[in-house]
Amino acid sequence: MAAAPMTIAPEVTLLRGFAAPTRPIVLAIEVVAALAPFRHLKTPGGGTMSVAMTNCGPWGWHSDARGYRYTASDPLSGEPWPPMPESFRALARKAAMRGGFPGFEPDACLVNRYVPGAQMGAHRDWDELDKRFPIVSVSIGLPALFLWYGATRRGRPLVTRVEDGDVVVWGGSARAGYHGVRKLAPGDHPVTGALRYNLTFRRAK
Numbered sequence: 001m002a003a004a005p006m007t008i009a010p011e012v013t014l015l016r017g018f019a020a021p022t023r024p025i026v027l028a029i030e031v032v033a034a035l036a037p038f039r040h041l042k043t044p045g046g047g048t049m050s051v052a053m054t055n056c057g058p059w060g061w062h063s064d065a066r067g068y069r070y071t072a073s074d075p076l077s078g079e080p081w082p083p084m085p086e087s088f089r090a091l092a093r094k095a096a097m098r099g100g101f102p103g104f105e106p107d108a109c110l111v112n113r114y115v116p117g118a119q120m121g122a123h124r125d126w127d128e129l130d131k132r133f134p135i136v137s138v139s140i141g142l143p144a145l146f147l148w149y150g151a152t153r154r155g156r157p158l159v160t161r162v163e164d165g166d167v168v169v170w171g172g173s174a175r176a177g178y179h180g181v182r183k184l185a186p187g188d189h190p191v192t193g194a195l196r197y198n199l200t201f202r203r204a205k
């Protein structure tokens, strides 16, 4: 039986264990990364992200000196992003529904890889065309602290521990919410070893 959805904030829902078991997801991530390797993107400000990223699906999120955008092909290879596994689509669709957003069909899956010490500063996911679609965020491997800032990037965030298989869904009035991930603590997870992965499903176009 799936755990009852938990409300982090209005229209921000935690689905504990919704994506478990995660071993098949990790195998699929390894297939994606064999085609489109993880890389540390540059921010428009000239920094380098501590989280390594790749993508699957029709659109992939990219950042460099020119800014943030979605691309249809991997800028490293010029090849289309690897296909999004059907199991990923189904997971995102079902999680969105459970989080109160039926009818979600993702066309982008950003894959984040955290090593201990990696973090994600307060930001919002705002490069997508149609903000009526939610964001579906799947945690895999080492636990992390997910930070929900809400309407502004300042102030003290709501802190939620996200563990292997947990899914967070936000949309509607929360779609513009600022969020981040605190510096990952070291650990050893049975599925991922010393890593945390995160899948972020979006409707980009």
Ligand code: SIN
Residues within 6 Å of the ligand: 112, 120, 137, 139, 146, 179, 180, 181, 198, 200
């Ligand atoms: C993100 O905001 O893109 C990542 C969230 C997470 O890693 O849990």
Ligand code: FE2
Residues within 6 Å of the ligand: 123, 124, 125, 179, 200
């Ligand atoms: Fe995000």
